[in-house]
Amino acid sequence: MLKTYALAALLLAGALPAAAQPAPTKIKLKTKGPAPTPAAPTLSQTYAALIQPADLRAHLTVVASDAFQGREAGQPGQKLAAEYLVKQLAEIGLQGPVSDSDNPYLQHFQLTHSTYAPGGYIKIGAQRYDYLKDWFSYGPMPSPFLTETASQPVFAGFGVEQGAYSDYAGLDVKDRDVVVMMGEPQDERGRKLLKPIGRKADYWESGLRKAALAKAHGARSIFLMTFAPTADFRKQTTELGESLREPAFSLPDPGPEIIDTVAENIPPGIGVYFTSQDLGLAMAGTTLNGLLSYVRALGRAGRPVPAGFQAPAAAIYLPQTQLPLTTENVLGFLEGSDKKDEVLVVSAHYDHLGVKHDTIYNGADDDGSGTVAVLALAKAFAQAKKDGYGPRRSILFVLMTAEEEGLFGSEYYTAHPVLPLASTIADLNIDMVGRTDRKHSAKRHFVCIVGSDKLSSELHAINEAANRDYTHLELDYHFNVPDEPEHIYYRSDHYNFARRKIPVIFYTTGEHANYHRATDDVEKIEFDKLAERAQLVFYTAWELANREGRIVVDSNKP
Structure with missing residues (x-):
């Protein structure tokens, strides 16, 4: 997740305290007689069950390893991470959609790296x-x-x-x-x-x-x-x-x-x-x-x-020293059926802070957790298609680069989309979903939802229904209030879709003691909770990709 600075808050935008959130109501249900026979799982439940903690751990152990040197944009570790992600998407069976690239899974672009003189x-x-x-x-x-x-x-x-x-x-x-x-x-x-x-x-x-x-x-x-x-x-x-x-x-x-x-x-x-x-x-x-x-x-x-x-x-x-650097978004495409010309984007950023003072910042949660969640979703949807239950709409899985430096991967993609933005129905963005933040106890199963109601009331309702029917997480909206002091809505890749009037949901669990520190490592990830949160994204994506009508854009909340 893109960092902010105290001075920016002081000089650029006065922040107001976040509105108080009501405590969730706890309801106890009393039942009489024998428990009902469980209903057969729906198709979405069958494929959501493929998202498992062990698989997430296996991928994250690679993505957030020292071998990838903190995945800083434009550096060798980021290139190694991109190679790994391309290999996974290809093995899953996704197509590379970038037509003008030496590798159809990679969207190359240049950054300027400016150093103080x-x-x-x-x-x-x-x-x-x-x-x-x-x-x-x-x-x-x-x-x-x-x-x-x-x-x-x-x-x-x-x-x-x-x-x-x-x-x-x-x-x-x-x-x-x-x-x-x-x-x-x-x-x-x-x-x-x-x-x-x-x-x-x-x-x-x-x-x-x-x-x-x-x-x-x-x-x-x-x-x-x-x-x-x-x-x-x-x-x-x-x-x-x-x-x-x-x-x-x-x-x-x-x-x-x-x-x-x-x-x-x-x-x-x-x-x-x-x-x-x-x-x-x-x-x-x-x-x-x-x-x-x-x-x-x-x-x-x-x-x-x-x-x-x-x-x-x-x-x-x-004066500055200005050097050009090339970096890459990683894209995998799953073509839909009767509504294939409409596209759902599922995104996360795979870059992190790199090496500072000879110390590797592995970024297991930020955003290794979102990166492996996207891989898990891609695998589940691809398996559904192999079994004859592919999505009606197409799904584009995008792993962004250079988010930490200024949301540049998503800025470049939305300015140079490989599939028309006019056909893009929504972006579901996952950034830091593997930990428990300072505001919640370790016993609580929660995820923070940001931006779901800002452009589409239907998108918000779909996500709420998916959670009510399947995952039963505590949905925390404290980052979604007006004038939220940490400006979370503006600090991850979904924002570049939202500013182009594409509905978004940003899934996160917020900052913790290891945020942007060298101690953000794999052993601190709560993989059972990571799997639950990824399953919520899957259920929401399943509904968006298969429902009859495209969701409406009927709101414009700042």
Whole structure:
């Protein structure tokens, strides 16, 4: 599962406490007389029973072994893992659906691996502002300033646009560097000028949404001016120094893009930077008093007003080492029968964090557990087809790469699908389902359900019915509430399907003490619970693949 950062939560999006969830009701059933004779198993029960803990353990012992070196995207261990998964899908009897590849089971694409290099700066007049002191970038993005680059910044107020209110009206920011304030416009009484969007009263507090909007207007970069005193800003950058120097990945060609100002991930193709108050004021070409006068005038007018100051020329330099890396999604296809042109996607990511400081991060739960669950589902469905009970709709099993680096495998697949997205009915995504998280006792048999009701009420009902009729797990929805503070909905591969209006369910059991640590190993996996959770996904997939009608898209919850 993609990690998040405390600083991102602080600077990019204010998080609200998750809504309290009611305790599950316990019902005791009293029976009289002899127990009824068990009914014969249904077809779905027959094939769900093929998903067994021993098989899951056997696969995971290989996938999460030291031999695969933590499966970091683009590295030798990830290639070895891809070879293993291709072999399993081929032996199961699935087809390779990638027509333009040297291996029909592999969807190759390139990433850019960017590594910090010291010496970055912004010069305005005679004043120099150093990188990691007065400004920093956050997230996986290549620098557009590899050599000293002349810039004529554009000040765009709060950098927001909603209805008739637009900070970009009359501004040409194409291929330019935009400077905006954090926060939202307010009137003289401190009331927000813009109405809440959906459930999000603080919609434009997010720097990510401002970055996505600037990207939509063609900007090369956006500089987000914080109002914290410069001394506090510099203290934060010092404390975060090592994390801000970590190498980062990016997609050099993400393909057809959706401008998504709801997302909690940094949009590709634009530099996103935070500045100290001093640097932000200098780039805007004003003083703190001048900026406050502008904000007060805007509040009185209730709309954007001319700034009354002019951003000066600047020189920007942010060196990096940028290397291309090739990585691969692994795909297996099971063709349906009378509804074969409609496709259900079942997904997980097989990459992890690789080797850090000579220590292998094996990622048994994250997401070795989801990876082997997908293999088990593929085998069960393939066996059903061999026995003459194949699915009516086609099923595409996708094992994504580069999820840990920014959901890049699913971003690439959904931008370059091997089967039309218009024919894709849903994505069932499995990420970390082998453990018990901090919120549950070891005795509880549960799984967290995320996103099931956000686009399709039918999908939500189908999953609920599958659990009621077959697996009887505790379905935990605490990650599915509005403004959930960990932003789980945005942190795995299902999200790139959801943002393209394809219904999704994300199955997870949440974070635990070994999350993103070298101690996430096979011996800690609860294989009986992993099998139960995989069986729930199977039952839901069976219904989706075989029901008469395609599920409706009838909701759009943020």
